[in-house]
Amino acid sequence: MQWLLPRLNHFSAQCPGVDLRINISHELVDFERDQVDVAVLHGLGTYPGLCSEKLLDEPLIVVASPSLLASLPALKSANDLRHCSLLHDEDRNDWKVWAALFKATSVTHDKGPVFTGNGVMDAVLAGRGVALLRESFIRKELQEGKLVSVLIKKLKVNFAYYLVYPRSARKQAELESFRTWAIAESRRG
Incomplete structure (x- = not known):
């Protein structure tokens, strides 16, 4: 949320027709049950049956x-x-x-x-x-x-933040807009 929230105004300006609902949880999302299109998950990036794209992995x-x-x-x-x-x-x-x-x-x-x-x-x-x-x-x-x-000693960790979604969700224009925006934002830092 510390990374995403400050950037959401950019997304809203770029894609004013996309209405976001944000749920903050430490539980693993069930895309069908929870009616979620996309999640940002902290982990190793391996989510069987789902698409996973790295967003952030800085030290x-x-x-x-x-x-x-x-x-x-x-x-x-x-x-x-x-x-x-x-x-x-x-x-x-x-x-x-x-x-x-x-x-x-x-x-x-x-x-x-x-x-x-x-x-x-x-x-x-x-x-x-x-x-x-x-x-x-x-x-x-x-x-x-x-x-x-403090100090200049950075720690590279294996866990990163991933954009995760069901393969079928790529057909949704709203998800594709968010996906494209989030990946571009992550590249900017």
Whole structure:
């Protein structure tokens, strides 16, 4: 939603006749039962019987609020994150992989609150800790100085965001309009 919502005005201007209904859920969609034409799913991109096109797969970056950074010693190395509360999005795996990759042996990656939805974004903005987020999701906050990229250590993850839909849906002009627009937007970053 952090990526999609700020861009929807562009889609509405480009395709004013397409009426969108957006449902935010962590449940796997059943296209027939739920009467859904298209979904944006976070995963590995393998959805049997469905078309799947990658939208976003950029690496995760470490971010914090300026107020939190002002209260900490300078963060110059990966191990310096031991002074921070790690904020987790969905589970604790991303920080575990990040700590191993950058040899942050003094960072306790299995502690800190776990959030769902946009909770991790709200927590990092409130100065509750540092988070691993995708730059395209927080571009506005970075530009406005509400968040700051910490260190330059990015984590490439296997999970990405995919546009997923039944093969038969490609015949629908509205879906094709949304599909074409979403893929073009994802290429812009």
